[in-house]
Amino acid sequence: MIGILGFIAVFGAGRWLGWPARWVWLMAWGWLLVLLLAHAPYMPPQLGAFVGGEFRGWFVLGVLAALVLAYRKMLGRVRGRVTVAEVAKSGAFSPVELDRYARHIMLREIGGPGQKSLKNARVLVVGAGGLGSGALLYLAGSGVGVIGVIDGDTVEGSNLQRQIIHADARIGMPKVFSAEIAMKALNPFIEVRPYHRRLDKALAAELVADYDLVLDGTDNFDTRYLVNRVCAAAGKPLIAAAITQWEGQISLYDPAHGGPCFECVFPVRPAQGLVPSCAEAGVAAPLPGVIGAMMAMEAIKHLTSAGTGLRGRLVIHDALYAETRVIGVKRRAGCVACGGA
Ligand SMILES: [Zn+2]
Numbered sequence: 001m002i003g004i005l006g007f008i009a010v011f012g013a014g015r016w017l018g019w020p021a022r023w024v025w026l027m028a029w030g031w032l033l034v035l036l037l038a039h040a041p042y043m044p045p046q047l048g049a050f051v052g053g054e055f056r057g058w059f060v061l062g063v064l065a066a067l068v069l070a071y072r073k074m075l076g077r078v079r080g081r082v083t084v085a086e087v088a089k090s091g092a093f094s095p096v097e098l099d100r101y102a103r104h105i106m107l108r109e110i111g112g113p114g115q116k117s118l119k120n121a122r123v124l125v126v127g128a129g130g131l132g133s134g135a136l137l138y139l140a141g142s143g144v145g146v147i148g149v150i151d152g153d154t155v156e157g158s159n160l161q162r163q164i165i166h167a168d169a170r171i172g173m174p175k176v177f178s179a180e181i182a183m184k185a186l187n188p189f190i191e192v193r194p195y196h197r198r199l200d201k202a203l204a205a206e207l208v209a210d211y212d213l214v215l216d217g218t219d220n221f222d223t224r225y226l227v228n229r230v231c232a233a234a235g236k237p238l239i240a241a242a243i244t245q246w247e248g249q250i251s252l253y254d255p256a257h258g259g260p261c262f263e264c265v266f267p268v269r270p271a272q273g274l275v276p277s278c279a280e281a282g283v284a285a286p287l288p289g290v291i292g293a294m295m296a297m298e299a300i301k302h303l304t305s306a307g308t309g310l311r312g313r314l315v316i317h318d319a320l321y322a323e324t325r326v327i328g329v330k331r332r333a334g335c336v337a338c339g340g341a
Contacts, residue, residue: 003051003058006031025069032062087112092119097189101143107306114304115143121303122146124211126199126227128175129153130283131217131241133165134292135299139215140183142300146191147183148211151175152198162285199223204230213302215295216240217288219277221269225337228253228262232338238262239298239310241291245281246320248291251329252298252310255338259311263337265329287319 010031014024039048039055048054084105088098090112104110104118121144125132128151139147153175155166163175170178176194183192195207199218208214208230216227216238224240231238235256242249255261294315301307317324333340 001052003031003035003053006035006051028065029062032058032065036062084112087115092116097143100187100189104142109306110300110304114306117304118143118300119145121213122148122211123213123215123299123303124148124150124208125215125217126150126223127216127218128163128165128179129159129217129219130162130278130288131243131292131295132175132179132215133163134289135215135217135295136179136183137165137186138293138296139299140187140190140192142296143187144190144299144303146193146211148193148195148207149176149179150195150197150199150207151179152196158279162283162288164289199226201226205234208234208236211236213299214238215299217292217295219243221275225263225269229337232256232261232263237302237311239295239302241295243283243287243291244276244278246284246287247316247318248287249314249316250291250294250298250310251314252302254311255331257311258331260329260331261335261338264332264335264340265314267332267335284319290319291317 007028010027011024013019014021014027035051035053035058036055037043038051039053039058084098084102087093087105088095092112093101093115098105101115104115105112107114123139123144123146125136125139125147128136128149132149132151136147136149151174155171155173155175155178157171159166160168165182166175166178167182170181174196176196180192180194183190197203199207204226214227214231214236216224218224218227219242224242228238228240231253232255237252237254237256238261239250239252240262251265253259253261255264298310302309312329314327314329315324316327331338331340
């Protein structure tokens with residue numbers, strides 16, 4: 001009796017307290033081991049009587065449970081394959097695309113419908129520098145249908161330490177065209193729209209209106225505040241990130257769905273020259289890659305409704321000490337950009 005009660009307690013507590021399934025199963029296996037040991041030949045017979053049952057009974061239960069778990073795991077894998085086959089039947093993707101995106105389609109959280117959402121999505125990336133490099137390449141590889149990229153700079157030798165979307169042979173070329181070459185080389189099934197100019201007030205609203213989601217990886221405050229204002233006014237979600245030296249931060253600003261905007265979180269614009277740029281302060285080469293890849297990750301999650309995004313949460317990554325913190329951020333009453341709440 002105690003033996004059975006033990007299992008009820010483990011699964012009951014797991015459900016009530018929301019423990020991960022892995023912990024619950026580990027504890028259940030541990031309890032089964034205790035029951036088997038209690039019935040082991042060298043143990044006092046009272047102990048076996050106390051937990052109830054007999055060695056053979058608990059052993060058979062363990063074998064049955066292992067078989068059921070193995071069967072479920074196999075079923076899960078088969079289902080993954082069936083999804084790819086079903087997507088093939090739907091005709092939304094060519095066989096080559098299907099093969100290209102198979103690892104996405106296998107994921108329960110993305111699947112065929114999620115991959116289709118990515119194909120139908122239009123994402124604008126502001127800045128084809130360090131953050132843009134990782135973000136643009138992963139958006140392209142993931143199969144985001146239309147990717148706009150705006151940047152007024154040309155590729156310089158000093159960019160190549162970290163801006164890995166560009167190449168030595170393309171020094172002097174506008175960054176957006178260099179990025180387009182790399183993205184199309186990675187995935188010819190997507191459309192890239194390069195805009196070789198700096199984002200300004202006159203253009204911003206019209207451009208943002210054309211896209212479902214905006215990613216901002218620029219390193220100047222004028223553009224960051226402008227992009228936020230335009231996105232907030234248009235009700236478009238904005239994934240904005242920033243880096244300096246060894247530290248980076250990223251969040252999803254989405255006031256249209258209750259989250260804060262960038263200006264809610266950073267209402268006071270730093271004085272001119274107070275926050276040094278990467279050119280002035282330096283930056284560790286892989287840092288924009290880490291944070292840029294996170295931008296693409298959050299974009300894919302947002303577009304496919306997978307998992308929990310960063311609306312209302314700011315991630316701060318300190319690469320020098322390998323520490324990541326997540327802090328809650330809220331809308332600010334009277335925010336001039338989004339109206340607050
Ligand atoms: Zn705001």
